[in-house]
Amino acid sequence: MxxxxxxxxxxxxxxxxxxxxxxxxxxxxxxxxxxxxxxxxxxxxxxxxxxxxxxxxxxxxxxxxxxxxxxxxxxxxxxxxxxxxxxxxxxxxxxxxxxxxxxxxxxxxxxxxxxxxxxxxxxxxxxxxxxxxxxxxxxHTEETAELERTFQQMIKVGWQRPDSTFRRVFTDLMIPGATEEQAGWLDALQARATSTDNAIRSRAARADAxxxxxxxxxxxxxxxxxxxxxxxxxxxxxxxxxxxxxxxxxxxxxxxxxxxxxxxxxxxxxxxxxxxxxxxxxxSAPSTPAALRTLTDRERDVLRLVSQGRDNAEVATELALSVRTVERHLTSIYTKLGLSGRSARAAAVARMLTG
Structure with missing residues (x-):
């Protein structure tokens, strides 16, 4: 991969x-x-x-x-x-x-x-x-409550420690079949993803969800x-x-x-x-207004320039992108609008102009 x-x-x-x-x-x-x-x-x-x-x-x-x-x-x-x-x-x-x-x-x-x-x-x-x-x-049982108190204490003590001893407990629960590389990455993500206080508060709130x-x-x-x-x-x-x-x-x-x-x-x-x-x-392709609203801002920029008659190279220059990136955006646009074949570019422009 x-x-x-x-x-x-x-x-x-x-x-x-x-x-x-x-x-x-x-x-x-x-x-x-x-x-x-x-x-x-x-x-x-x-x-x-x-x-x-x-x-x-x-x-x-x-x-x-x-x-x-x-x-x-x-x-x-x-x-x-x-x-x-x-x-x-x-x-x-x-x-x-x-x-x-x-x-x-x-x-x-x-x-x-x-x-x-x-x-x-x-x-x-x-x-x-x-x-x-x-x-x-x-x-909610007494057993689950006691387990949650233990987890909360582990987060408080070990979330931001340089070593991953405490975080590894959560990793082992999530991916017990992981390789050391995979486990190590998840250990690191926990400390990088949030703070100790947020980890504690968010976990407590989830217990009531x-x-x-x-x-x-x-x-x-x-x-x-x-x-x-x-x-x-x-x-x-x-x-x-x-x-x-x-x-x-x-x-x-x-x-x-x-x-x-x-x-x-x-x-x-x-x-x-x-x-x-x-x-x-x-x-089936969605209706025109709904389909256009699924486009990202960048895809809209690409389609706007295409509707002005710009070719892929000109669009790339205008938006400071590579031609290959413009092509990927157009492929995504055609897919979202339910278009295919040689007429896809013209049909996409028509949808933008009439949507």
């Missing part, structure tokens, strides 16, 4: 309370919005032997919009509100800023309750929902994907989601990893199932 990162555009928007949220766009095809999990960094993830295969595979079948959660990665760290409602507001801000009137969505890990809430609150804006390694119901009452109200096609041996969010969590969400389908991955690794047989199953589930998004 190549280590170079494909082109992505990093942008910023403001959530309802003013928190600055960083989001990125890459890939081509119908839009796919990822509700973020707690451990991410928009740029660092592309170097990852743990996440890179996810980003590349999803980008091959969709235009992926992902973001760093408040308090993490490239988003604002100086925040105190990590409530579910604040996180849903962040997701809404990203969807609005990216011009997503309607799209498919992936709720990963702790991002699941956020995706579920947004889907129920905005049924016309979500076409399909994928819930991966996540949960919707929190089960119960959306059990919303599950019967999810009214879009839903795919639940969960590893049988997941230690972060147990398989029972995924099974419960599939049972409570009307007509949801459960796919069981034969793995003990919360994050499926590229060399596992389960990875091929994940890619095949997600691709098949999203195939319906690619069958």
């Amino acid at each position: 190549s280590s170079g990162a494909p082109p992505q555009e990093v942008r910023f928007c403001r959530s309802a309370d003013g928190t600055r949220i960083a989001y990125a766009v890459h890939g081509s095809g119908p839009p796919l919005l990822l509700t973020t999990c707690w451990l991410s960094h928009l740029e660092f993830d592309w170097e990852s032997p743990v996440w890179q295969h996810f980003l590349r595979a999803l980008g091959d079948i969709a235009t992926v919009i992902r973001y760093d959660e408040r308090g993490f990665g490239m988003s604002d760290w100086d925040v105190t509100d990590f409530s579910l409602s604040a996180r849903v507001a962040d997701l809404t801000a990203v969807a609005d800023a990216a011009g997503l009137d309607r799209c498919a969505m992936v709720g990963m890990s702790q991002g699941g309750p956020v995706a579920i809430t947004y889907t129920v609150q905005n049924p016309d804006r979500v076409s399909r929902l994928i819930l991966y390694g996540t949960y919707g119901v929190t089960h 119960d959306v059990a009452a919303l599950l019967p109200q999810v009214a879009v096609p839903t795919l639940v994907v969960h590893a049988r041996g997941d230690r972060m969010n147990e398989f029972a969590d995924g099974r419960e989601l599939a049972a409570r969400i009307p007509a949801a389908r459960l796919v069981t991955l034969d793995s003990g990893n919360h994050i499926i690794l590229a060399d596992e047989p389960a990875w091929g199953v994940f890619v095949d199932e997600v691709s098949a589930f999203l195939a319906g998004e690619r069958i």
Whole structure:
């Protein structure tokens, strides 16, 4: 697998309370919005032997919009509100800023309750929902409370230590089947992704993110994907989601990893199932106004110059891009607008002029 990162555009928007949220766009095809999990960094993830295969595979079948959660990665760290409602507001801000009137969505890990809430609150804006390694119901017992107190103390003591002794505990829960390179990268990401205080506050807020009452109200096609041996969010969590969400389908991955690794047989199953589930998004082109709103700002710039009669080289010079980058933008534009063949360029221009 190549280590170079494909082109992505990093942008910023403001959530309802003013928190600055960083989001990125890459890939081509119908839009796919990822509700973020707690451990991410928009740029660092592309170097990852743990996440890179996810980003590349999803980008091959969709235009992926992902973001760093408040308090993490490239988003604002100086925040105190990590409530579910604040996180849903962040997701809404990203969807609005990216011009997503309607799209498919992936709720990963702790991002699941956020995706579920947004889907129920905005049924016309979500076409399909994928819930991966996540949960919707929190089960509080004395045992889970004691375990959470232990984790909180470990974060307080060891999150920013130069050695990764304490962080390795979380790594082993997420990817027990990792190589030392993969485990070491995830150890490092934890300290790089956020501060100790944010890790503690956000984890405490997640313990209250119960959306059990919303599950019967999810009214879009839903795919639940969960590893049988997941230690972060147990398989029972995924099974419960599939049972409570009307007509949801459960796919069981034969793995003990919360994050499926590229060399596992389960990875091929994940890619095949997600691709098949999203195939319906690619069958027909969306209406012209909606399609145009899925274009990134850079793609709009490219299309605007093309509509003025500029060729690829002239567009590249005007926007300080390489010709190859312009070609990639045009390919993405054609895919989003549902265009193909020799007439695609003229049809794209016509859509812009009439949209």
